Amino acid sequence: MSEQAVRFLTNLLGIYSPSGKEQDAANFIATEMKRMGFEVGIDNIGNVIGVIGKGDPVILLCGHMDTVAGHMPLRLEEGKIYARGAVDAKGPLAAMIMAAEQAGKDPRFKGKILIASVVEEEATSKGVRHLITQGINADYAIFGEPSGVENITIGYKGQIQLKVTVKTETGHASTPWLYDNALEKAYELWEKIRSACTYPSIEPIETPFTAITVCLVRMVGGRGNSVIPFEAEMNLDIRVPIQYTTSQVYDKMMKIIAAYQNANPKIGVKASVLDTVEPFEAKKATPIVNVLASSVRKVLNKPATLLRKTGTGDMNILGNAMNLPIVTYGPGDGHLDHTPDEHIEVKEYLQGIEVYKEFLLKLSEVHNNKNGNAASDEVPV
Numbered sequence: 001m002s003e004q005a006v007r008f009l010t011n012l013l014g015i016y017s018p019s020g021k022e023q024d025a026a027n028f029i030a031t032e033m034k035r036m037g038f039e040v041g042i043d044n045i046g047n048v049i050g051v052i053g054k055g056d057p058v059i060l061l062c063g064h065m066d067t068v069a070g071h072m073p074l075r076l077e078e079g080k081i082y083a084r085g086a087v088d089a090k091g092p093l094a095a096m097i098m099a100a101e102q103a104g105k106d107p108r109f110k111g112k113i114l115i116a117s118v119v120e121e122e123a124t125s126k127g128v129r130h131l132i133t134q135g136i137n138a139d140y141a142i143f144g145e146p147s148g149v150e151n152i153t154i155g156y157k158g159q160i161q162l163k164v165t166v167k168t169e170t171g172h173a174s175t176p177w178l179y180d181n182a183l184e185k186a187y188e189l190w191e192k193i194r195s196a197c198t199y200p201s202i203e204p205i206e207t208p209f210t211a212i213t214v215c216l217v218r219m220v221g222g223r224g225n226s227v228i229p230f231e232a233e234m235n236l237d238i239r240v241p242i243q244y245t246t247s248q249v250y251d252k253m254m255k256i257i258a259a260y261q262n263a264n265p266k267i268g269v270k271a272s273v274l275d276t277v278e279p280f281e282a283k284k285a286t287p288i289v290n291v292l293a294s295s296v297r298k299v300l301n302k303p304a305t306l307l308r309k310t311g312t313g314d315m316n317i318l319g320n321a322m323n324l325p326i327v328t329y330g331p332g333d334g335h336l337d338h339t340p341d342e343h344i345e346v347k348e349y350l351q352g353i354e355v356y357k358e359f360l361l362k363l364s365e366v367h368n369n370k371n372g373n374a375a376s377d378e379v380p381v
Helices: 002-013 023-036 090-104 126-133 182-196 246-263 287-300 314-322 346-368
Strands: 039-042 048-054 058-064 075-077 080-082 111-118 140-143 151-156 158-167 213-221 231-240 268-277 305-309 326-328 343-345
Touching: 002 023, 002 080, 002 090, 002 346, 023 039, 023 048, 023 090, 023 111, 048 090, 058 090, 058 126, 058 314, 058 346, 080 346, 090 111, 090 346, 111 126, 111 346, 126 314, 140 287, 140 314, 140 346, 151 287, 151 314, 158 182, 158 246, 182 213, 182 231, 182 246, 231 246, 246 268, 287 326, 287 346, 314 326, 343 346
Parallel strands: 058 111, 058 140, 140 326, 151 305
Antiparallel strands: 039 048, 048 111, 075 080, 080 343, 151 326, 158 231, 158 268, 213 231
């Protein structure tokens, strides 16, 4: 079974599937899942949906088959598989599919497993947003991302993608003292925003997960060597902690921008939101967390660690929209996401399959046993 699992992952990793170009990967996954005994379909935007089992509970395992752009040669070296998507997130996706096949055919499993392989997680979250509109129902869900095989991610910060445009009058570059420079003014405004959202601050209770952070990810402007820039654009990546909504943090940004605008009446400033995702944190005292933690303990013989991450994931969208118990879990080191050294250890990938399988079997038992209780592991946060 381990050889089959490794072959499935390496074949999937051999298919280049950056966001928007997932069709070959989708066809491969659909074909393989049919061979494994799943009922399979591909929806009208390219998500692959597989079903195995029937009845209750309905457990959704959702992962993404797209990667960031940038091909990496596939190679297996010293027990590690190197490839784009090895950890983010074809490794977790393949582990979920292999575990679902095994659990779904196990006579101890009572319930239904839905596997959703979604598109464009790295770009627009188009796949998971479409999944929600289709009215998919589940009792529990795991989103497959590299948490590390011994860790469970229960929280992600939210995100605002903000575009700010700054406009000024213009003139000849030989007389810069006569005109405001839009690029300089945009950076001046950025300095105001950054100083208002500096982490770490003097707040003793502030952590990376509870702080509002802002990153300048793009700035453009200027039309020619002899022209004072009269328009500049900058894109800000704003991460929203769990104690705020994106609207509240947006209002804070607008107050900073308005104050700058009032102090510089000759300058035009316009802000527009490109996308938002609300923050999300799962409740720790739930069967899904306890069962997954006990599954990690059984397979690895060590306690699970619960993580809150400063990034943003599709778990946020699923959890907030569907209002169901959900966590993020998967083999692989998330620090390798998008890097030239991206790889997954074969041992950890196979352990991830075992954890997923144990989780599916145990959760179906807990759900169907009205008087049963999930194992109550004490896990550090």
